[in-house]
Amino acid sequence: AHLDRIELVEPQLNAFITVSAEAAMQQAADADARRAAGEVLGPLAGVPIAVKDIVVTDGIQTTAGSKILENWVPPYDATIVEKIKAAGLPILGKTNLDEFAMGSSTEHSAYGNTRNPWDLDRIPGGSGGGSAAAVGAYEAPLAIGTDTGGSIRQPASVTGTVGVKPTYGGVSRYGLIAMASSLDQAGPVTRTVLDSALLHEVIGGYDHRDSTSLDAPVGELVAAARSGAAGDLRGVRIGVVKELTGEGYQDGVASSFNQALDLLRTAGAEIREVSCPNFPLALSAYYLIMPSEASSNLAKFDGMRFGLRVEPESGPVTAERVMAATRGAGFGDEVKRRIILGTYALSAGYYDAYYGSAQKVRTLIQRDFLAAFGDVDVLVSPTAPTTAFKFGEKLDDPLAMYLNDVATIPANLAGVPGMSLPSGLSDDGLPVGFQILAPVKADDRLYRVGAALE
Numbered sequence: 470a471h472l473d474r475i476e477l478v479e480p481q482l483n484a485f486i487t488v489s490a491e492a493a494m495q496q497a498a499d500a501d502a503r504r505a506a507g508e509v510l511g512p513l514a515g516v517p518i519a520v521k522d523i524v525v526t527d528g529i530q531t532t533a534g535s536k537i538l539e540n541w542v543p544p545y546d547a548t549i550v551e552k553i554k555a556a557g558l559p560i561l562g563k564t565n566l567d568e569f570a571m572g573s574s575t576e577h578s579a580y581g582n583t584r585n586p587w588d589l590d591r592i593p594g595g596s597g598g599g600s601a602a603a604v605g606a607y608e609a610p611l612a613i614g615t616d617t618g619g620s621i622r623q624p625a626s627v628t629g630t631v632g633v634k635p636t637y638g639g640v641s642r643y644g645l646i647a648m649a650s651s652l653d654q655a656g657p658v659t660r661t662v663l664d665s666a667l668l669h670e671v672i673g674g675y676d677h678r679d680s681t682s683l684d685a686p687v688g689e690l691v692a693a694a695r696s697g698a699a700g701d702l703r704g705v706r707i708g709v710v711k712e713l714t715g716e717g718y719q720d721g722v723a724s725s726f727n728q729a730l731d732l733l734r735t736a737g738a739e740i741r742e743v744s745c746p747n748f749p750l751a752l753s754a755y756y757l758i759m760p761s762e763a764s765s766n767l768a769k770f771d772g773m774r775f776g777l778r779v780e781p782e783s784g785p786v787t788a789e790r791v792m793a794a795t796r797g798a799g800f801g802d803e804v805k806r807r808i809i810l811g812t813y814a815l816s817a818g819y820y821d822a823y824y825g826s827a828q829k830v831r832t833l834i835q836r837d838f839l840a841a842f843g844d845v846d847v848l849v850s851p852t853a854p855t856t857a858f859k860f861g862e863k864l865d866d867p868l869a870m871y872l873n874d875v876a877t878i879p880a881n882l883a884g885v886p887g888m889s890l891p892s893g894l895s896d897d898g899l900p901v902g903f904q905i906l907a908p909v910k911a912d913d914r915l916y917r918v919g920a921a922l923e
């Protein structure tokens with residue numbers, strides 16, 4: 470049924486770069502056979518899933534949204550893909566994204582725009598617009614996203630879906646094509662909070678192949694979602710982040726956010742305002758740290774090892790000239806912009822002023838979270854300052870595009886978990902996302918509060 474749905478709506482949406490129909494049917498049959506043989510499979514066995522095309526899949530093209538990896542077929546599965554297969558979920562295909570996950574609109578993909586199912590003239594968010602649109606348009610009941618600065622939560626926000634960025638280290642990064650290794654984290658994109666909890670429990674847990682993996686249990690996430698669904702939040706202290714509300718947030722976003730706060734109050738939660746004074750610096754720090762790490766991670770796309778190889782048009786074919794020609798032709802503008810930014814921020818003479826300062830700001834933001842979580846159990850804010858904007862609106866203005874991440878980035882810099890879930894529609898008729906943030910390793914709190922609000 471989902472493959473039929475994909476066939477029907479894909480010509481308009483373009484949520485997928487690759488649809489792996491045959492493999493999905495085989496995986497579904499395998500799950501049935503395993504069950505028939507008496508194997509006890511988990512609750513999601515047989516439920517299909519879409520995977521962001523920056524997560525490597527054995528035998529299925531993985532492009533990261535870039536021309537430089539067109540037709541590249543990985544020889545192995547990411548750990549989360551192994552876990553998904555072991556749990557019996559058929560993989561429908563690979564979803565569209567901004568090239569190497571750099572962007573907030575999916576307009577930076579080398580494989581065309583993905584449209585927002587709520588309004589085909591609008592962006593589905595980014596970088597994981599494909600996963601969010603696929604779930605929002607009923608092409609897939611579940612999807613995997615990755616979130617370095619908001620790429621799970623902001624697309625969820627503008628498509629009316631649920632997206633979760635787990636605690637850093639809670640879900641293995643092995644087999645994720647790295648953008649910024651100290652910030653990247655994979656997580657669920659779904660239609661309900663409970664679905665996210667179920668999927669999070671499938672993909673989470675320690676992995677010896679990821680050196681930053683947390684050696685801690687995933688937690689009782691499904692139980693937390695079920696308890697939250699009863700709607701009783703008495704004793705839960707919720708902090709509204711002062712710096713992530715007010716100016717810069719669209720009226721319809723602010724009013725939807727306030728209605729959600731009323732619901733939480735009705736459920737018995739105690740709501741208070743909390744100040745995180747360094748959060749306004751997060752965006753600037755992120756756009757130094759993230760490009761720095763990306764400039765280093767993307768050095769491996771050199772035209773030699775895998776992916777695209779372009780020979781220089783004339784002159785000698787040296788390694789350096791092949792590299793320059795390949796990277797010149799294979800990377801898009803946004804990727805080049807960030808490689809240049811990152812290389813500059815890391816260069817001798819500028820390192821302390823830029824990268825070094827950004828790392829200090831990162832520590833200040835971690836301290837803001839620690840102080841806030843001394844007073845409250847979770848923090849909340851709108852996920853994004855606006856509802857889905859129109860194609861082209863911010864494409865030529867990188868700073869305007871970067872401002873979409875203002876509320877989501879602090880969580881990545883501090884490694885704390887975050888969820889975006891729908892809080893209704895804005896006065897423009899478009900979905901609004903409500904963000905919940907919890908302390909490191911307290912992902913269960915997201916599910917309890919999220920399910921109460923749903």
Ligand code: GLN
Pocket residue numbers: 570571572573595596615616617618619620621648759874
């Ligand atoms: N929009 C942010 C960026 O462009 C976040 C990207 C992400 O989370 N992958 O960097």
